[in-house]
Amino acid sequence: MAFTASAPRAFIxxxxxxxxxADYLTQAIIQQHFLPGERLxxxxxxxxxxxxxxxxxxAARLLESRGLLISKPRRGFFVRALNxxxxxxxxxxxxxxxxxxxxxxxxxxxPEAKRALEEQVDVLCEAAESNDGTRRIEEDLQFHRLMLHxxxxxxxxxxxxxxxxxxxxxxxxxxxxxEAPDTIATSHFKLLEAxxxxxxxxxxxxxxxxxxxxxxxxxxxxxxxxxxxxEDILPR
Amino acid sequence: MAFTASAPRAFIxxxxxxxxxADYLTQAIIQQHFLPGERLxxxxxxxxxxxxxxxxxxAARLLESRGLLISKPRRGFFVRALNxxxxxxxxxxxxxxxxxxxxxxxxxxxPEAKRALEEQVDVLCEAAESNDGTRRIEEDLQFHRLMLHxxxxxxxxxxxxxxxxxxxxxxxxxxxxxEAPDTIATSHFKLLEAxxxxxxxxxxxxxxxxxxxxxxxxxxxxxxxxxxxxEDILPR
DNA sequence: CGATTGCCGACTGTCGACAGTTTTACCAGC
DNA sequence: GCTGGTAAAACTGTCGACAGTCGGCAATCG
Numbered sequence: 001m002a003f004t005a006s007a008p009r010a011f012i013x014x015x016x017x018x019x020x021x022a023d024y025l026t027q028a029i030i031q032q033h034f035l036p037g038e039r040l041x042x043x044x045x046x047x048x049x050x051x052x053x054x055x056x057x058x059a060a061r062l063l064e065s066r067g068l069l070i071s072k073p074r075r076g077f078f079v080r081a082l083n084x085x086x087x088x089x090x091x092x093x094x095x096x097x098x099x100x101x102x103x104x105x106x107x108x109x110x111p112e113a114k115r116a117l118e119e120q121v122d123v124l125c126e127a128a129e130s131n132d133g134t135r136r137i138e139e140d141l142q143f144h145r146l147m148l149h150x151x152x153x154x155x156x157x158x159x160x161x162x163x164x165x166x167x168x169x170x171x172x173x174x175x176x177x178x179e180a181p182d183t184i185a186t187s188h189f190k191l192l193e194a195x196x197x198x199x200x201x202x203x204x205x206x207x208x209x210x211x212x213x214x215x216x217x218x219x220x221x222x223x224x225x226x227x228x229x230x231e232d233i234l235p236r
Numbered sequence: 237m238a239f240t241a242s243a244p245r246a247f248i249x250x251x252x253x254x255x256x257x258a259d260y261l262t263q264a265i266i267q268q269h270f271l272p273g274e275r276l277x278x279x280x281x282x283x284x285x286x287x288x289x290x291x292x293x294x295a296a297r298l299l300e301s302r303g304l305l306i307s308k309p310r311r312g313f314f315v316r317a318l319n320x321x322x323x324x325x326x327x328x329x330x331x332x333x334x335x336x337x338x339x340x341x342x343x344x345x346x347p348e349a350k351r352a353l354e355e356q357v358d359v360l361c362e363a364a365e366s367n368d369g370t371r372r373i374e375e376d377l378q379f380h381r382l383m384l385h386x387x388x389x390x391x392x393x394x395x396x397x398x399x400x401x402x403x404x405x406x407x408x409x410x411x412x413x414x415e416a417p418d419t420i421a422t423s424h425f426k427l428l429e430a431x432x433x434x435x436x437x438x439x440x441x442x443x444x445x446x447x448x449x450x451x452x453x454x455x456x457x458x459x460x461x462x463x464x465x466x467e468d469i470l471p472r
Numbered sequence: 473c474g475a476t477t478g479c480c481g482a483c484t485g486t487c488g489a490c491a492g493t494t495t496t497a498c499c500a501g502c
Numbered sequence: 503g504c505t506g507g508t509a510a511a512a513c514t515g516t517c518g519a520c521a522g523t524c525g526g527c528a529a530t531c532g
Contacts, residue, residue, distance in 0.1 A: 252515095253515075253516075254515090287516080287517090288516055288517045288518070289517085289518090290515080290516055290517070291515080291516070291517095310522095310523060310524060311524075311525090
């Protein structure tokens with residue numbers, strides 16, 4: 001993950017094999033080194049990574065709970081492939097969570113939260129100028145994560161984080177198109193304005209518009225490629 | 237999943253060891269055979285259940301992702317204990333999900349959905365008459381699960397199911413009080429009426445009231461016992 | 473008498489191995 | 503050439519074992 005850079009480790013890295021394997025797999029999936037629907041062999045992975053099967057299994061289970069892998073009994077793990085319907089569902093849930101979050105947030109909009117969000121928009125704008133698509137996405141998600149954080153409901157944040165893994169998956173899978181930097185910027189500025197106004201309705205409208213745009217981008221991508229049939233990988 | 241109070245061994249024999257262990261642990265936690273904050277020893281569990289540590293570990297990881305257990309590196313797994321704040325968060329998220337669900341549902345309220353929900357209310361009323369507290373809770377949750385199901389967003393349903401595990405935990409932990417059977421009944425009838433009316437606002441109001449009542453019951457329980465301090469078990 | 477340090481037991485993280493099942497490859501029959 | 507069945511190969515589910523680590527306890531020192 002791009003987040004790992006900020007993690008306070010780097011002193012001793014001899015521990016937590018499971019986490020390391022999970023990170024590796026996450027990266028590999030997002031960067032499409034494993035294709036959607038592809039089967040992952042435990043033995044081969046453990047050979048490639050130089051670890052035993054136990055941590056690989058645990059890591060795979062972890063990714064399964066995050067919705068990146070799907071396990072079929074006695075068959076193994078498969079890379080999750082999202083069809084159009086599931087994609088819509090993901091964005092619908094995202095809308096559900098973020099609407100609720102911004103309603104809470106506008107009622108407790110502290111100067112601290114305001115500053116943090118504004119700073120993050122700056123970072124995001126900077127990232128938008130660069131060519132690093134992954135970083136743009138991460139900074140974008142980070143902004144929304146901050147919103148959820150300052151909304152003051154840890155469980156809500158966790159639900160969002162859960163969803164984020166899938167979100168990251170479908171965004172990276174499809175969005176090859178470069179969103180214009182200023183589009184990203186203004187889109188987020190509107191959220192800040194709505195929060196500043198203190199009006200729940202304005203916030204509601206802003207977040208609906210914001211997520212609607214993101215959704216359109218992604219869903220359009222699916223429609224164009226037409227790569228994913230109606231039943232790609234059965235959910236469970 | 238029938239579960240005998242204390243019988244561990246020989247229960248586990250057929251297939252899907254992980255799932256069975258997970259079910260066993262879930263039941264044991266909900267029925268308070270393991271107390272909140274208590275540490276679970278992998279070796280002891282594997283001895284008691286007559287299986288090796290591998291499935292126990294995987295099951296524990298599963299319950300961790302469901303929020304029933306918490307793992308500390310090199311220390312093992314602990315039974316999750318919710319403090320008052322986390323409890324509020326859970327119910328707030330529940331409100332978020334169910335509001336969204338009922339809004340979707342009222343827009344696609346098919347006769348099939350209507351019938352299914354009405355049947356479930358019947359079952360629930362029947363269960364409410366009985367003394368089986370667990371069954372009452374399960375049937376109640378099942379009603380809400382049906383609502384989420386007919387709302388037509390699988391991912392939303394999954395988020396609800398995730399939350400349900402924690403919900404079950406705190407409800408069972410605290411609610412020793414018997415809700416009056418007719419209270420339960422009318423409370424759900426109001427939801428059906430709101431859906432029948434086809435008015436989103438009515439639905440919104442009905443679900444807010446409904447969950448507000450449930451929340452008050454549980455939160456009051458916490459306040460009364462005062463058993464849980466502000467920091468019981470650190471979340472992660 | 474209180475604080476610190478070293479030791480001991482217990483436990484987790486990880487590993488390699490075995491058994492049963494699924495998939496694949498191959499061959500015979502149509 | 504294609505289909506169906508059989509056998510080998512590969513893989514998952516599960517197990518027991520070993521080593522490093524953590525917490526607690528006791529002996530030692532100030």
